[in-house]
Amino acid sequence: MNPTADPTLIEPSPAALRPDGTQRSYTVRTLGCQMNVHDSERLSGSLESAGYVAAETPEDADVVVINTCAVRENAANRLYGQLGHLAGVKRGREGMQIAVGGCLAQKDQGTIVEKAPWVDVVFGTHNMGSLPALLERARHNQEAQVELLEALEVFPSTLPTKRDSASSGWVSISVGCNNTCTFCIVPSLRGKEKDRRPGDILAEVQALVDDGAIEVTLLGQNVNTYGVEFGDRQAFGKLLRAMGEIEGLERVRFTSPHPAAFTDDVIAAMAETHNVMPSLHMPLQSGSDSILKAMRRSYRSRRFLGILDSVREQIPNAAITTDIIVGFPGETDDDFEDTLRVVEASRFSSAFTFQYSIRPGTPAATMEDQVPKAVVQERYERLMALQERVSLEENQAQIGRTVQVLVSVGEGKKDAATRRLSGRAEDNRLVHFAVPAGAEEPRPGDVVTVAVTAAAPHFLIADDSGTYALRRTRAGDAWDRRQADSCGVPASPADPTAPRAVSLGLPTIRTR
Numbered sequence: 001m002n003p004t005a006d007p008t009l010i011e012p013s014p015a016a017l018r019p020d021g022t023q024r025s026y027t028v029r030t031l032g033c034q035m036n037v038h039d040s041e042r043l044s045g046s047l048e049s050a051g052y053v054a055a056e057t058p059e060d061a062d063v064v065v066i067n068t069c070a071v072r073e074n075a076a077n078r079l080y081g082q083l084g085h086l087a088g089v090k091r092g093r094e095g096m097q098i099a100v101g102g103c104l105a106q107k108d109q110g111t112i113v114e115k116a117p118w119v120d121v122v123f124g125t126h127n128m129g130s131l132p133a134l135l136e137r138a139r140h141n142q143e144a145q146v147e148l149l150e151a152l153e154v155f156p157s158t159l160p161t162k163r164d165s166a167s168s169g170w171v172s173i174s175v176g177c178n179n180t181c182t183f184c185i186v187p188s189l190r191g192k193e194k195d196r197r198p199g200d201i202l203a204e205v206q207a208l209v210d211d212g213a214i215e216v217t218l219l220g221q222n223v224n225t226y227g228v229e230f231g232d233r234q235a236f237g238k239l240l241r242a243m244g245e246i247e248g249l250e251r252v253r254f255t256s257p258h259p260a261a262f263t264d265d266v267i268a269a270m271a272e273t274h275n276v277m278p279s280l281h282m283p284l285q286s287g288s289d290s291i292l293k294a295m296r297r298s299y300r301s302r303r304f305l306g307i308l309d310s311v312r313e314q315i316p317n318a319a320i321t322t323d324i325i326v327g328f329p330g331e332t333d334d335d336f337e338d339t340l341r342v343v344e345a346s347r348f349s350s351a352f353t354f355q356y357s358i359r360p361g362t363p364a365a366t367m368e369d370q371v372p373k374a375v376v377q378e379r380y381e382r383l384m385a386l387q388e389r390v391s392l393e394e395n396q397a398q399i400g401r402t403v404q405v406l407v408s409v410g411e412g413k414k415d416a417a418t419r420r421l422s423g424r425a426e427d428n429r430l431v432h433f434a435v436p437a438g439a440e441e442p443r444p445g446d447v448v449t450v451a452v453t454a455a456a457p458h459f460l461i462a463d464d465s466g467t468y469a470l471r472r473t474r475a476g477d478a479w480d481r482r483q484a485d486s487c488g489v490p491a492s493p494a495d496p497t498a499p500r501a502v503s504l505g506l507p508t509i510r511t512r
């Protein structure tokens with residue numbers, strides 16, 4: 001059965017009210033990947049539609065939701081560590097509820113309430129929209145509710161959403177994955193790939209833009225196989241081109257593609273669509289062909305490097321990032337040298353590097369020739385050192401360039417001390433920039449033009465006051481309105497573009 005793509009309406013829940021009639025508060029803690037961050041926005045939106053309010057401080061929340069991850073190392077330890085702490089908090093707080101969802105919940109199922117009987121609700125990756133109903137049932141029945149579905153009931157995108165950022169939004173184009181990478185738990189937890197219809201995706205993007213967003217990231221476990229379900233192998237490239245038609249959408253990104261199915265039509269669509277940004281995350285995983293085979297990744301290192309060449313030929317300023325796993329079972333010194341060779345040749349602007357560790361439930365977990373921890377550590381450090389050098393060299397090559405930076409919130413940890421602001425260049429590099437004395441300060445969501453004056457492996461600095469220019473954007477206006485809303489000062493009621501705190505997941509398609 002295909003998941004429904006119709007908007008999911010969440011009814012107001014009596015459990016969202018305290019006995020005195022005031023609203024219960026919630027907080028959502030996200031462990032794991034971007035997909036989970038996006039799912040958490042849906043969980044927040046669903047809870048707010050049911051009548052809950054965001055807790056002023058997460059420690060005071062009446063409902064704590066943990067959105068778990070089964071991919072990262074120590075995910076289970078982190079979850080049970082957090083649950084152990086929450087047990088004490090719950091004892092001291094009348095009526096508090098704890099819910100656990102996401103990939104690890106889908107995997108561990110009833111084990112969670114066996115190990116942590118103070119948990120009230122366990123829900124999976126296929127039924128996120130059930131959370132308010134499950135909280136209500138747990139309260140009414142006075143017992144834990146565990147509900148996990150084997151198949152997707154509704155696309156997460158049909159749920160209400162509460163977006164973190166006024167300027168940028170995530171739009172999922174597919175869920176699940178048809179690949180069987182031997183280190184990955186995703187296919188068994190998220191199921192086969194299900195693609196949303198292009199019209200639904202475009203309508204959601206349009207709604208985000210109407211809400212003030214100027215940047216959208218298309219999300220999927222394997223974005224470039226998008227369309228396989230409805231029989232159009234070129235659907236992803238077409239979708240990128242359609243993004244170029246959306247007025248007011250300035251930046252389009254996507255994650256993650258898979259090298260095996262990354263075809264020339266996608267590269268051409270990236271190069272020829274004005275608002276698709278010159279950045280690409282292309283997971284390498286290993287530079288050794290025999291390890292790629294053992295990982296059941298069907299491309300080889302030559303093909304991978306060929307893709308990068310084609311991308312750079314057509315998009316010369318593209319910044320390419322990657323994921324690499326070190327110490328996969330059976331990885332020899334020669335295999336690792338191959339990875340170093342491919343990394344050196346790839347000139348990634350940055351890389352997420354992981355030490356392989358056993359993930360129960362994956363085929364690789366039971367492979368022979370697990371690599372000793374000390375060897376993995378040593379290889380990992382060598383790889384990190386190489387990538388740090390390449391990242392620095394690539395960033396130093398940016399010095400003197402003028403870049404357009406979309407100003408963000410919270411990306412510059414030292415901004416207060418350095419008196420700089422931060423944001424992302426078009427190629428997604430992090431830029432810390434100084435606002436010249438007397439110049440107008442940008443708001444989050446505005447775009448500034450700055451010249452790069454210095455570089456480090458993970459960021460660029462732009463301190464040249466001569467080139468600074470500010471462009472106020474709709475996203476900056478949206479941020480202003482959010483600020484006004486959160487201070488209790490309403491934005492102009494006459495303004496039809498004023499953002500809603502929670503929007504329905506799936507808007508209707510507008511005719512233009």
Ligand code: SF4
Binds near residue numbers: 179184221
């Ligand atoms: S492509 Fe491989 S690594 Fe990515 S989600 Fe699918 S199985 Fe996992």
